[in-house]
Amino acid sequence: MLKMLALVSLAAFAQAGGPYLANGVRVGEVDQDSAIMWIRTTAAPQADFGMLPIFTEGLGADDKDEGSMPADVLPGMSGEVQVQYMAVTDQAPNIQDTDWIPVDNDGDFVAQIPLTNLKPGATYTYLVRARASGRDEATAGVSGQFQTAPDPSDDRPIRFIVTTCQAVRSIDSGAAGHHTYQQMLAFDPHFFVHTGDIVYYDKAPLAKTVAEARAKWNLMFAYGHNRDFHLNVSSYFMKDDHDTLVNDCWPGQTYGDITWEEGLALFREQVPMGEKTYRTIRWGRDVQVWMTENRDFRSANTAPDGPDKTILGAKQKAWLKRTIKASDAKYKFIITPGPIVGPDKPGKNDNHSNEGFLHEGQELRDFIASQENVFVITGDRHWQYCSVDPRTGVVELGCGPINDEHNYGGDPGYQPEWHRFFSEKGGFMGITVENGEARAEWFGRDPDYAKSPVPMMRHRERLGTK
Ligand SMILES: [Fe+2]
Numbered sequence: 001m002l003k004m005l006a007l008v009s010l011a012a013f014a015q016a017g018g019p020y021l022a023n024g025v026r027v028g029e030v031d032q033d034s035a036i037m038w039i040r041t042t043a044a045p046q047a048d049f050g051m052l053p054i055f056t057e058g059l060g061a062d063d064k065d066e067g068s069m070p071a072d073v074l075p076g077m078s079g080e081v082q083v084q085y086m087a088v089t090d091q092a093p094n095i096q097d098t099d100w101i102p103v104d105n106d107g108d109f110v111a112q113i114p115l116t117n118l119k120p121g122a123t124y125t126y127l128v129r130a131r132a133s134g135r136d137e138a139t140a141g142v143s144g145q146f147q148t149a150p151d152p153s154d155d156r157p158i159r160f161i162v163t164t165c166q167a168v169r170s171i172d173s174g175a176a177g178h179h180t181y182q183q184m185l186a187f188d189p190h191f192f193v194h195t196g197d198i199v200y201y202d203k204a205p206l207a208k209t210v211a212e213a214r215a216k217w218n219l220m221f222a223y224g225h226n227r228d229f230h231l232n233v234s235s236y237f238m239k240d241d242h243d244t245l246v247n248d249c250w251p252g253q254t255y256g257d258i259t260w261e262e263g264l265a266l267f268r269e270q271v272p273m274g275e276k277t278y279r280t281i282r283w284g285r286d287v288q289v290w291m292t293e294n295r296d297f298r299s300a301n302t303a304p305d306g307p308d309k310t311i312l313g314a315k316q317k318a319w320l321k322r323t324i325k326a327s328d329a330k331y332k333f334i335i336t337p338g339p340i341v342g343p344d345k346p347g348k349n350d351n352h353s354n355e356g357f358l359h360e361g362q363e364l365r366d367f368i369a370s371q372e373n374v375f376v377i378t379g380d381r382h383w384q385y386c387s388v389d390p391r392t393g394v395v396e397l398g399c400g401p402i403n404d405e406h407n408y409g410g411d412p413g414y415q416p417e418w419h420r421f422f423s424e425k426g427g428f429m430g431i432t433v434e435n436g437e438a439r440a441e442w443f444g445r446d447p448d449y450a451k452s453p454v455p456m457m458r459h460r461e462r463l464g465t466k
Pocket residue numbers: 165197380381382
């Protein structure tokens with residue numbers, strides 16, 4: 001236990017000279033026995049939040065959505081990093097450590113370190129340290145924790161969070177970033193899924209070069225609440241249009257100087273994702289999640305609809321159906337960057353609930369309706385909702401954007417034929433599965449206690465079983 005106390009007491013230190021760890025750490029792609037740790041070495045202990053007013057104030061009602069992203073808001077710095085980690089158990093601690101791993105300018109000073117041979121269903125604590133190349137003493141350290149997925153035989157309760165759509169322009173808490181990240185900790189999730197639009201290259205300040213795009217990521221995860229949440233929660237990151245390239249994009253397009261291939265490479269560089277852009281993870285006896293990839297394989301939005309027009313691509317679609325049919329998890333959640341049920345706001349043509357992808361949308365809704373206890377969780381849309389497809393009965397849970405400020409671009413309004421719940425506000429959605437029962441809850445800020453670390457529940461929906 002003494003060694004554990006030593007680990008904790010070293011948390012979040014920094015010494016003059018650097019390298020520092022101003023972006024914290026993100027722990028991604030966690031399954032029963034492995035995880036990927038994302039670490040970036042920085043030249044300063046925090047971002048230069050004073051560079052532009054929008055960094056701490058967000059975009060005001062009268063401000064124009066323009067201006068360029070400063071590429072040097074939080075420069076990287078070469079160095080070395082190391083991870084020490086251990087499972088929290090009743091037995092004597094067994095601290096494991098990695099080698100000191102060099103980090104340099106090749107890839108924005110990011111290290112992605114795989115952790116393997118982890119125990120299922122365990123809480124891990126860790127300490128990440130940085131040091132200058134070739135030196136012995138550490139110059140910075142951060143510590144946190146994460147959970148590994150329980151085995152399919154493990155019937156413990158599972159809680160997870162889904163959110164979407166956050167931007168520099170919707171910052172609500174100054175250098176602390178998005179208040180929702182503090183409130184999400186109060187939900188005490190086992191894991192977190194971001195369905196995409198984690199940054200917006202094409203919204204103020206605009207990022208039209210690879211350097212500017214990297215700077216946007218560097219800033220987003222230097223905000224206090226955003227960084228501290230990810231230090232302590234296992235996370236999965238999915239991409240959508242604005243963090244791939246530009247609004248409603250498809251393969252082959254460009255944005256400013258950023259090519260499609262550079263957009264894909266940037267995303268893999270800036271989040272712990274590994275090789276698979278679509279994947280399924282089992283979380284204990286009752287929960288399995290599927291996270292789909294909606295940009296890499298899609299047809300042009302403008303192509304005529306028909307059996308060959310696709311968002312998922314043939315290979316991913318076959319994988320999705322095959323693995324859902326094979327699953328014996330009680331609750332199956334398809335987490336998608338864009339809606340399958342909707343309804344969407346008028347004039348969109350980018351997802352399975354739109355007319356432009358009607359054929360594949362129908363195919364997916366029919367398939368989901370033919371399976372037991374499959375629920376769709378979607379991001380992308382800037383409102384919170386629970387809808388039921390009038391034709392098939394498929395239930396879709398729209399998590400909504402990161403905060404109320406992010407209700408950009410309108411919404412369809414409450415549609416009684418579809419909606420069991422509708423709110424034009426933001427926040428996050430939490431799913432709880434316990435004792436074989438599942439519920440979805442939508443949270444946000446209480447207007448009377450706007451800075452409360454505890455979120456206000458807007459709606460609870462029991463998820464029925466067949
Ligand atoms: Fe969005």
